[in-house]
Amino acid sequence: MSTGRVRVRFAPSPTGIFHVGGARSALFNWLVAKGAGGDFVLRVEDTDASRNRPEWTEGIISALDWLGISPGGYEGPVFQSERAGRHAEAAAGLFAAGRAYYCGCTRDELAARTGNAQHGYDGFCRERGLGPGPGRALRFRTPDKGTTVVLDVIRGTPEFPNDTIEDFVIARADGSAVFLLANVVDDLDMGITHVVRGEEHLSNTPKQQLLWAALGTPPPVWAHVPVIVNEKRQKLSKRRDKVALESYRAEGYLAAAMRNYLMLLGWAPPGDEEIVPFATIEASFRLEDVKPSPAFFDEKKLRAFNGEYIRALSVDGFVAACEPWLVPAADVPAAVDAPAAAGPGDGAAGVTTTVPAPPWSPERFSAEVFATVAPLAQSRVAVLSEIVPMVDFLFLPEAPTDEAARAKTMKGPALDLLTEAAEAYEKVAWDHDVLRETLIEVGERHGLKLGKAQAPVRVAVTGRTVGLPLFESLEILGREETLRRLRAAVERLGTAANPA
Template identity: 35%
Template sequence: MKKPKVRFAPSPTGPLHIGGARSALFNYLFAAHQGGELVLRIEDTDLERSRQEYEEEIVASLKWLGINWTEGIEAGGDNGPYRQTERLDIYRHYTQQLLDQGLAYYCFCSQAELEQERQEQFARGITPHYGGKCNHLSEAEVKERLEAGEPASIRFRVPQNTIYVVNDLVRGQVSFESENSGDFIIVKSDGIPVYNFAVVIDDVLMGITHVVRAEEHLSNTPRQLMLYDALRFSRPEFAHISLILGSDRQKMSKRHGATSLIQYRELGYLPEALLNFLALLGWAPEGEQEIMSKEEIIAAFTLERVSKSPAVFDIDKLNWMNQQYIKKIATADLKNMLLPYINQTEYAADVAALPETKQLVLVDAIRDHLVCLSDVADLLDVFFRETEYEEQALVVLQKENVLPVLEMFKDEFPDYLEPQELQQFLKGIVKKTKLKPKDVYMPLRSALSGRTHGPELPFLIYIWGKDNTLVRLEKTIQKITDL
């Protein structure tokens, strides 16, 4: 069996969005599972909106996510160029072939004429399509108008009474009738080919065996099949994967939060977690396992297990998954990953002033509270800001037996400050006071941090050190006395 060759062909008109990243990932996984190849091609024929910086951002985002390609942009290969604007001579060759065979023709209709025709068809309840005004112009008339410099696009002559069938690897058999499509433009008046024309030529010349793309491209497929047949090209196999919806089951948009990969990267989501999450958007492995390495996903991935139903982007699940990956990172590595985010906070100098051992303990103290790496900015103030009491903490501090607990803590506070030994010290206070653990830990937490939740007390106390801890305690004892 021939190994598959697939492609991801983004337009550099904006950053790589979640939907595009999922399409790229499914292509990569499908090829990698069978030892095939992935081509990265840039479809930049939208001259007004395409930008070099977007292409660079797309390439960087794919690399960050862990998607590797074997041919195309940066990788090179024997089938380039890999930007459509660098392939115009290739498209002209096939355009002329269709013109010579009478399968395409010049159209001189203006935008105003086409819009008028469109509105008239709407008024008559007809699906808008080109009526064929220019499809019978004589060669002499065409030549005369072209030589006069009259703008002209090139249209494909749609076969009549023909049914086009796609045996889609995800959606099953889908049929299209040619009557539903008027003669369509394949080359615009500026000489730039349209998407449906260029993509067919590129896929064939680059040896693409399978086209794996989003469901929204299914409507383009009949036009592409017409062109495959007209050019006598072999058709690839098609697989149209479902749309990604927001939690409200509407198409993903900015109102659902971050939509581009670069935004998730900046927030501090881990590429391994995002890849794992995206793989499960519309695909399910056998069994119940959800946390999977890239290698495990590749080994399990098949198009047979890709769902026809829309995938729902569940940010809570992504957050949970990212937390699981953060928990597995070695402390020293996690510290290095957090430093860029720490350095953007007002506490950068405070963290830098800590000995290395305390920096590592600080990382372990906040690890379980990190949903993404940027959360570190909200977790540092408890370590470095003066005590500010939350309302719930003040309620705790006014309870009976609080002062005796605080006084015992102050009087017996040890000189050694290792977190494990501090944990034993706190257990000793529980034992001596004969109180429930929560009636010791909660007053101490409220007194020292001003909060009822946060990092474990031994970690906090170790970072503060003895002198700072006792200053905080004295402040609270005085506050209680004044209440």
């Protein structure tokens, strides 16, 4: 298949969570296709039947859609498992052409001959003339001499001496093609012109390039994007690091912030600004500008990005964005749960892929009340899930119980201060400025500045030592409920001071 158009593919395996590195590769491919007016193909590499699950494929499609790569805007999904016949046909053709041979060696036999089966295959069956049969895999006949040069847009021209490349397996004993052959055949048949993928695949590239040559077709343009590392400069690991896109989504990261940040992992827009409209990124992204050095995934920086994007929302937009965390019946970010018994490479340490229900009952939540408090909260959250502990005191029947907060603030003059504050708040106008001035006066009578005076009031009413502006919160909560909570705190303190 050759159309003369740029054609890229994103080829994930539906065997686990959607890795942020995969999300970065998907975006890079998407922008290559868009920049050239070409095509983006989603190919699901689902040949590992023991680990594939349909919901993982649904998760891939949902994650791409969230990132802005929407169904209808690309070809696919194409399922690799449906092309097994074509893979077998290509394997048979390579055997018939003398470019591959059957091998019956077991790992133990290879180890007995070489002393270590991990050193690579020794070519024992190259000239034995074996045909297909039980226990016989098909190996590609690697050239003995010469060098395979990979032309890589990002990495230049890495060279691989052919005598260091073993005769690698291209089809298993049961006839099924391995990853190397299946990918090449699919890329060839689909007319893929550019293969943009992670650096970890670079070691496979000379083998795949040899297969392209053996199948009589020039290879695609290669571009191996840099590996993503953690703060210790270790490659991001599903087992060790927070890598699931679903987790970030469930925590309340905005798609726009995630897109912007992922694009900075190995590339940067022109100028000094990093937070830029995605249209600017689309217009300026070039594979040639991607850096080969490892890219640091800095969660603190991503969090800061997200806070900037949240603050840039309209208030109505912020209210709508918070809804999945506030209303149990609201649509939550589509995600799938990690498997109960994850196999190697599946899942991630501590992965959270669904939005938990809020701690209040649906009938206690008021959209009108939240809309009132939303402007106060918008500038104080970095991820949307933080909205719950910030506003829960408004929708729970009692202030949340935080014994550490109580122990820190409910001491010294707290009993008298709360008592006087409750008495004063019975009579004054219920306005945040008046409430503030009233508490200043009460605090002064106890030798306390406002910062110290408001601490026990905040904990009595909201259950927390930090949160939204206190006096605006009291105004929204209302006189009756504020006084009830202040008096309940006074009663607790009095009981504790004078136990029966």
